[in-house]
Amino acid sequence: MTILQDPSLTANRAFVLHPGGKFTYEQRAVPDLETDRDVIVRIVATGLCGSDVHYWQHGRIGQYVVEKPIILGHESSGIVVKCGKKVTDLAVGDRVMLEPGDSSPTTEPSPNTTAPPANAAINCRPIFSLRDGSMIEPLSVAVHSCRLAGSLQESSVAVFGAGPVGLLCSAVARAFGASTVVAIDVVDSRLASALKHGATHAYKMDTESPEINAKGLLSSVGLDYGFDVVLDATGAEPCLSCGIHALTRGGTFVQVGLGNPNPSLPVGQICDKEAVFKGSFRYGPGDFKMAIDLLNSRRVKLDGLVTHEFSFEDAEDAFKNVVGRAGIKSVIYGPDVDENEANKFN
Incomplete structure (x- = not known):
């Protein structure tokens, strides 16, 4: 997962998985808007998926192999910090969750998505809770x-x-x-x-x-x-x-x-x-909207599912926690966002 701390910065901290299972913290370039329909998002919360752990432990899932350094994390939520000129339904400061892959019927699904801080606005959906927002991707599954x-x-x-x-x-x-x-x-x-x-x-x-x-x-x-x-x-x-x-x-x-x-x-x-x-592979057209509708109507509740919260600096401990089957859902905050600060956004 990567996080944009401020759009004026020239570096962007990332938690990177390397072939062989080694993790490192690295600086990556801050992304810019690629089109007028893009937004840049500061990632605040990222949930850990079993597939993330599988890539770490086994280096692959079926035909999808970790052959070069990769930034894991596809269950993310954050805050919009920059909008393209043609973005009309989002604004700077909005809390959003990220749909990590385009699930339109005409698009081939990407086998290994990440949660980048630059996203098409159509793949960012408004939410209230940044912590629970990281659960919408698995709910869509x-x-x-x-x-x-x-x-x-x-x-x-x-x-x-x-x-x-x-x-x-x-x-x-x-x-x-x-x-x-x-x-x-x-x-x-x-x-x-x-x-x-x-x-x-x-x-x-x-x-x-x-x-x-x-x-x-x-x-x-x-x-x-x-x-x-x-x-x-x-x-x-x-x-x-x-x-x-x-x-x-x-x-x-x-x-x-x-x-x-x-x-x-x-x-x-x-x-x-x-x-x-x-x-069943991931999710399809309409599944994210249905997931959000189920939450908004309270037909599905996420209360109590997030049982462990970790700082960005302790991200590897979060992976170990999932392997140990402790609790239910582990969420990583940050960097520079601790649990208390992150929950103020909820």
Whole structure:
């Protein structure tokens, strides 16, 4: 993530990941407006995504490889400090969140987006809370995956993983009308959080086989025929297998989280059930607007999801915190913005 401290400065501090997993702090040039429709944003808060940690630990996600220094961070919010002449819906001083990639239907999505301080105005959306603004990108991912599942009205939904995206999937599924939403995880505290964010039930996975876990999962909520929809936010092979076994005939499985790019799957179960298996990549047209609408209407609430806050100087500790699965969501402030100052903007 980078941050513009003042538009008159000639340097811009950045937290940079290098191939091999080493982090450094570097000075980067302050960007300028590239077109009359651009704005320059001072980044105040950036949420850490599992993909950021994956790039750090493994140097790649599938075909996307860290081959040169890269600035991570794509869940950001900040304050507009400069506007192009043709920007009419934003002004200097506005608090905005950044949609890191153009999700228009005619644009090829970028595989590895960052949150740069120079952005097209169309990708900056007004918000009230800078801290919560950093959560809108993962909320948009949840919106996209739930939309891929089709109509959720009065449906039964299983959500594997009660991390940030999984919790938001539970919240969105409930907001979209699902009658039963079960959160599945191995961490008790996260399961407790799920019950506060849309889940009607929580189920703790054990070390038994996926088939046995699926039976226990279905029994715990009294479903005789399986779930209408399964959303997997883990990417873990046991969860994929369990979810497919727990799916009803003709049900829909949406793969949200990324893990092993070539997992072993019970294809026989998919065929036998004539199930629909869909991949979900980031978000699409209209998902950010829907995410903001869900927040504004209070159909989805972010209260309590940000559990750890770090200064810019402690950014690497934030990555380590996510690896340790402490809390739910970690947010990095700054530089030159501490937690107290950042929360004054909320």
